[in-house]
Amino acid sequence: MPTMDRVDLLHLYRQMLLIRRFEEKSAEMYALAKIAGFLHLYIGEEAIAVGAIAALRPDDYAISAYRDHGHCLARGSDPGHVMAELFGKATGLCQGKGGSMHLVDAPRRFMGGYAIVGGHIPLATGLAFATKYQQLDLVTVCFFGEGAIPSGQAHEALNLAALWKLPVIFVCENNRYGMGTSSERAIALYADVAGTARSYGIMAERVDGMDVLAVRDVMRKVVEQARAGQGPFFIEAMTYRFMGHSMSDPAHGHYRTKAEVEEHRKRDPLLLLKQTILSNNLGAETDFVQLEREVGDVVTAAVKFADDSPFPTPSALYTDVMREE
Amino acid sequence: MVLSYREALNQAMCEEMRRDSRIFLIGEEVGHYQGAFKVSKGFVEEFGPQRVVDTPITEAGFTGLAIGAAMAGLHPIVELMTMNFGILALDQIVNNAAKIHYMSGGQLSVPIVIRGPGSAAHQLGAQHSQSLEAWFCHVPGLKVIAPATPHDAKGLLKSAIRDNNPVIFLEAQLLYGTKGDVGDGEYTIPIGVAEVKRAGHDATIVAYSKMLLLALEAADHLSREGIEVEVIDPRTLKPLDLHTIVASVKKTGRLVIVEEGWRFCGLGAQIAESVYAAAFDYLDAPIQRVTGEDVPMPYSRPLEDAAIPDKARVIEAVKSLCGTQ
Ligand SMILES: Cc1ncc(C[n+]2csc(CCOP(=O)(O)OP(=O)(O)O)c2C)c(N)n1
Ligand SMILES: [Mg+2]
Numbered sequence: 001m002p003t004m005d006r007v008d009l010l011h012l013y014r015q016m017l018l019i020r021r022f023e024e025k026s027a028e029m030y031a032l033a034k035i036a037g038f039l040h041l042y043i044g045e046e047a048i049a050v051g052a053i054a055a056l057r058p059d060d061y062a063i064s065a066y067r068d069h070g071h072c073l074a075r076g077s078d079p080g081h082v083m084a085e086l087f088g089k090a091t092g093l094c095q096g097k098g099g100s101m102h103l104v105d106a107p108r109r110f111m112g113g114y115a116i117v118g119g120h121i122p123l124a125t126g127l128a129f130a131t132k133y134q135q136l137d138l139v140t141v142c143f144f145g146e147g148a149i150p151s152g153q154a155h156e157a158l159n160l161a162a163l164w165k166l167p168v169i170f171v172c173e174n175n176r177y178g179m180g181t182s183s184e185r186a187i188a189l190y191a192d193v194a195g196t197a198r199s200y201g202i203m204a205e206r207v208d209g210m211d212v213l214a215v216r217d218v219m220r221k222v223v224e225q226a227r228a229g230q231g232p233f234f235i236e237a238m239t240y241r242f243m244g245h246s247m248s249d250p251a252h253g254h255y256r257t258k259a260e261v262e263e264h265r266k267r268d269p270l271l272l273l274k275q276t277i278l279s280n281n282l283g284a285e286t287d288f289v290q291l292e293r294e295v296g297d298v299v300t301a302a303v304k305f306a307d308d309s310p311f312p313t314p315s316a317l318y319t320d321v322m323r324e325e
Numbered sequence: 326m327v328l329s330y331r332e333a334l335n336q337a338m339c340e341e342m343r344r345d346s347r348i349f350l351i352g353e354e355v356g357h358y359q360g361a362f363k364v365s366k367g368f369v370e371e372f373g374p375q376r377v378v379d380t381p382i383t384e385a386g387f388t389g390l391a392i393g394a395a396m397a398g399l400h401p402i403v404e405l406m407t408m409n410f411g412i413l414a415l416d417q418i419v420n421n422a423a424k425i426h427y428m429s430g431g432q433l434s435v436p437i438v439i440r441g442p443g444s445a446a447h448q449l450g451a452q453h454s455q456s457l458e459a460w461f462c463h464v465p466g467l468k469v470i471a472p473a474t475p476h477d478a479k480g481l482l483k484s485a486i487r488d489n490n491p492v493i494f495l496e497a498q499l500l501y502g503t504k505g506d507v508g509d510g511e512y513t514i515p516i517g518v519a520e521v522k523r524a525g526h527d528a529t530i531v532a533y534s535k536m537l538l539l540a541l542e543a544a545d546h547l548s549r550e551g552i553e554v555e556v557i558d559p560r561t562l563k564p565l566d567l568h569t570i571v572a573s574v575k576k577t578g579r580l581v582i583v584e585e586g587w588r589f590c591g592l593g594a595q596i597a598e599s600v601y602a603a604a605f606d607y608l609d610a611p612i613q614r615v616t617g618e619d620v621p622m623p624y625s626r627p628l629e630d631a632a633i634p635d636k637a638r639v640i641e642a643v644k645s646l647c648g649t650q
Contacts, residue, residue, distance in 0.1 A: 061397070095430035104429035111396060112429065116420050122386050123421060126393020133349070133375065133399060153416070156386025163381070320431040321465050323489045 006282040012212050013273050016046040017295045019070045025299050030247050035086045039100050042070035044242035047269035048173050049074040051215025055223045061109050061127045063120055064143035066101035068113030071143055075110040079298055080305035089309035096312045118151030125161045128168035139226045140168045146193050147178025161232040162200040169222055170234045175241045180255035197234030209237030210267045240264035326509055331501040333475035334364050337482035342372055351378040351391055352404030361406045362501050388414035392422050395437045405441035409455050422491040423466030438485045440494035444535055444585050448629055454622035456586035461493045462563045469563040471495040473537035475505040477560050480514030497535045519566035525553035528579035528643050531570055533559050536583045543639035552647055571603045578609035579646040583634055588616035613642040
């Protein structure tokens with residue numbers, strides 16, 4: 001393991017904490033009906049977005065499915081504009097036209113959240129196709145749940161990426177469930193999801209998705225290789241969602257037990273990184289108190305910004321259907 | 326210069342690809358095989374395999390890839406071997422290409438042309454004979470073009486390639502061999518502009534793609550019987566040039582709409598609704614529709630003939646409106 005740096009580790013912790021507190025606040029806002037529609041929380045899975053995106057350059061592309069708040073925030077999007085999008089406000093990232101599942105921040109090369117399972121994986125191969133065509137040394141990282149693995153679009157995209165050696169890194173967030181269906185009941189190769197990619201000749205690795213440093217390490221390695229033209233790669237990040245599938249689903253119930261959720265919560269990615277920082281004497285409790293305060297202020301300000309922002313005017317309904325020029 | 330429809334398409338793409346290196350052609354058999362219908366003859370030789378990309382048989386995968394490449398600044402032309410196979414790419418076309426500009430609040434755009442032959446040829450059976458334009462026209466965010474002549478095919482394809490929106494460009498197998506004058510030198514035809522293909526004052530026929538040729542034959546025949554029909558080709562189906570159609574109907578007072586697609590929820594139903602709303606008081610009789618029958622296309626020759634509009638039915642429809650039957 002490379003030598004650990006206090007500033008670096010506290011920064012990673014802060015990013016994960018921001019996602020955690022932002023989403024807890026989103027759930028509150030949902031209960032207050034400030035946010036509606038589908039809201040899928042990433043709580044428990046923060047180490048994957050933060051670790052993977054930490055390995056990217058600002059001009060690399062990232063794209064994800066509908067559980068996308070974490071990726072967008074890790075990419076550096078302004079929490080106020082993200083919250084405003086969840087509120088459906090005109091100041092939202094997408095002017096209120098996208099919503100929770102369709103965050104886009106083009107200047108930060110966050111190319112969107114997509115809500116058709118498997119449907120954005122071909123788009124990721126296309127982003128990578130474009131950067132190769134343009135002879136740019138950029139990579140594309142594509143996040144998706146393990147529920148997309150059996151889909152035809154995922155297989156078509158994996159085949160094309162491998163066939164044309166595209167600089168794309170597929171990051172499968174294996175949280176063991178697609179809604180209420182465990183992967184054992186949905187994926188023939190559930191014990192080795194990465195094997196799906198290997199069957200196309202794609203180099204694939206499994207990583208502990210609760211360990212942000214492990215995620216970043218493996219991503220740094222494959223990003224460098226993909227940049228050098230040795231892609232594509234596939235990372236299966238083992239994780240667990242602590243909350244329900246969406247706001248209408250309780251954290252535990254018919255398809256998984258409270259005990260199972262409790263067991264996984266022991267490996268909370270925030271807790272693991274905090275332990276690493278403390279046990280290596282790279283930080284003290286006061287640092288975490290300080291971070292909590294800072295992040296709390298950011299989230300409070302984000303909610304205030306969203307609340308104070310206007311809804312889109314009715315005429316916005318008809319703009320951006322077609323590009324005019 | 327007289328060219329076949331196939332050659333006109335070839336020339337349009339060739340001129341545009343020489344002009345702009347962001348444009349590439351992708352699809353099954355477009356390269357070494359020169360296109361399933363030889364539309365891309367000579368392309369891989371001139372532009373190389375980087376810009377003339379042969380794909381595996383994965384319509385969702387390569388259409389999605391092209392959409393992703395468009396999001397990153399390229400201008401793909403996707404050739405679907407036939408539009409029937411576009412059904413496999415509908416998720417990509419409808420959920421991604423058509424919506425990404427809107428969902429992102431205008432941040433991303435998808436400058437892409439998806440082209441290939443639709444409609445029946447000679448006894449190809451139910452799965453290879455479909456006219457699906459109404460499906461595409463139904464979706465906000467897409468432009469739909471269906472030219473009937475080599476001249477229109479060339480000028481409109483060039484405009485489609487230069488457009489910054491997703492454009493569905495419908496050709497027809499039975500049109501590929503038809504010939505016509507395309508003039509000399511480069512030109513474009515604006516999207517969304519209909520053309521009066523034959524002037525007349527007794528009745529108006531609106532027909533596009535292959536059905537335009539039928540309408541012109543019927544008009545010739547009717548002229549010999551003293552009925553002068555005005556024939557309008559919308560050329561672009563969406564956005565529809567209602568203005569030209571309505572101006573003609575106000576003059577003739579009678580309208581027949583001819584389409585090869587299925588009658589129920591067909592494009593003609595929409596055109597009729599728009600004309601009723603705009604020119605009801607000018608109509609001397611109810612609008613007549615001549616359409617394909619609401620059945621899967623049968624193989625047997627007489628059955629296939631019965632399923633598709635023919636000259637006799639167009640003539641009959643006009644005569645019934647003119648009270649000469
Ligand atoms: C094509 C498609 N079918 C069904 C759904 C409904 N749906 C939304 S999320 C989901 C489960 C996806 O699970 P997974 O890919 O593992 O992602 P996770 O929610 O676990 O992050 C389903 C079935 C959908 N959005 N798209
Ligand atoms: Mg899952």
